[in-house]
Amino acid sequence: MLGTYYYHEIIRKTIIAFGTLFNTIDIRHKKQDGSAYSTMRVPIAYGPREKFLARLEQKPDLRSRVAITLPRLAFELTSIQYDNERKVSTMQTFKATNNSGTKAARKVYMPVPYNLGFRLDVMTQYNEDSLQIVEQILPTFQPSFNLTIDLVEAIGEKRDVPMVLESVDFEDNYDSGYEEKRIITHTLQFNAKTYLFGNVPSTGTGLIKKVTIDKYTDYENTKTASRQLRYVAEPRALKDYNDDATTTLVADITATKTQFAVADATALVINSYIDIGEELMYIVSKDGNNLTVRRGQDGTTKKSHIQQSAVNVVNSADDAALELGDDFGFSEQRFDFNDGRVWSPTKGTDV
16 A cells, blocks of 8 residues: 555664664773773673663573673664654655666655664673763763764665764662672663655656746736747757767868768758767758868867767767766757647646
């Protein structure tokens, strides 16, 4: 009912990124003279604090594996909540490129903002150990720390996700009985402001590649007025993409020459473009295999070309090869109408 299957692993990636923040915390024990006695990397694992406390407090069993030791860090995902403050229009879209090596554009709907709640528990047996760990964490968050996460790998969508420190709580069971093992616990609550993306199209379907505007002369009647002029604009390639090598030059030409001959002008069309050595030219007329052109079109550089240089046609096949980020122009068409008909966007025709 909801649509095509997709899974970007965004929540999973955010959990991993959060845990990675705290996987390089060390504590050091010193001698009386101040020199280091030992250094220990504090282990971290995903799971609720209660699970680890239960293992710490269980009765020893000589046949069981080595008991869990302190100090230790434990973290878990505790909540997922929608964030109203970061809401944007549900119909707003943006263009994204394929991350597979091509620059094919796809239309993607804006992500939905969600807050992921995390709890980090610092469990130690000695107060000095807990203070060392907490003091290595708190200065990093003021009150947030940004982590760059690759949320949607398919389109290379990387975003900075703020990890906000919400609160710090302290608990010490020193007043328990002598048979109880002392456990000092600092509980840190965090809020990760991430985004959840919906389905990402595998193609560029839906991208606007043609604009049609109908103009009217009756400005007071905006509902039933008939169109008088139509303007159509489409993206146009400014270079050859497919290296078609339609024909070649029969002689050298200078940077200012506008009339020259080609080996075969059969496939060349008047009022169209050709590409010679990355210089774009517009064909004004032709007489047999002789062309008259306008040089250096659309900002390309006029330059000399030698005999046998490839003459490439720039046509609709090259327009279709345009990719996001390419430099392109626009083909423009204007039509005058006197039939009183209007364009129907739903039917895709004049009515």
